[in-house]
Amino acid sequence: MENIVLLGSSGHANVIIDIVEKEGRYNLVGLLDPVRSIGETALGYPVLGHEIDLPQLIPARRLNGILVAIGDNHVRAQAAARIVDLCPGLPFVNAVHPTAGIGKETTLGPGTVVMAGAVVNPCCRVGRLCIVNTKASLDHDSVMADFSSLAPGVTTGGNCRIGSYSAVSIGAVLRHGITIGEHCVVGAGALVLNDIDPFCVAYGIPARKIRDRKKGDPYL
DSSP states (O other), X not given: OEEEEEEOOXXXXXXXXXXXXXXXXXXXXEEEOXXXXXXXXXXXXXXXXXXXXXXXXHHHHTEEEEEEOOOSHHHHXXXXXXXXXXXXXXXXXXXXXXXXXXXXXXXXOTTOEEOXXXXXXXXXXEOTTOEEOTTOEEOTTOEEXXXXXXXXXXXXXXTOEEOTTOEXXXXXXXXXXXXXXXXXXXXXXXEEOSOBXXXXXXXXXXXXXXXXXXXXXXXX
């Protein structure tokens, strides 16, 4: 079993720890967190250091991969870029809960997490370091671009497109064929009946643009 490390130790990290344990593909040796002290624990796993310690930890812990346990799409992308700079040969691994359903001819990019009860139907393409959260559903022939996320309970129709860095919030529903532009936030419980332009916040029933959004703005 290959050794991996987790970047992060928040509640989101706890969920990913649970997935790694239940999936049983990797041996999680510990966590990295810049705001916690070495030796502190989360769900029984020790904090081993910070990102900057990775080059030393790889040989010391015989690491074969890393998972980034950060919920904010932009912050997760920044962390991934730093890891690539520090350790270009260290792969990002996936975590897929055993109760999730992954359809035929669907691809998951490296570093992507699919949580309990989620469904990714056939012929979908999910990019790098995406999150398909608890009981979210991505229907057939849909695309999630890199660093995008579906929150718990999101439902999309088929042939939807979620732009890079965009976040679809809890319980939102997208009709068939919807495109969400890059760096968007779709609010909780929204009903999306028309395409959403890039760089905006949209919510409501039906969803409409509320305001513009800049790259990296907080999404919660």
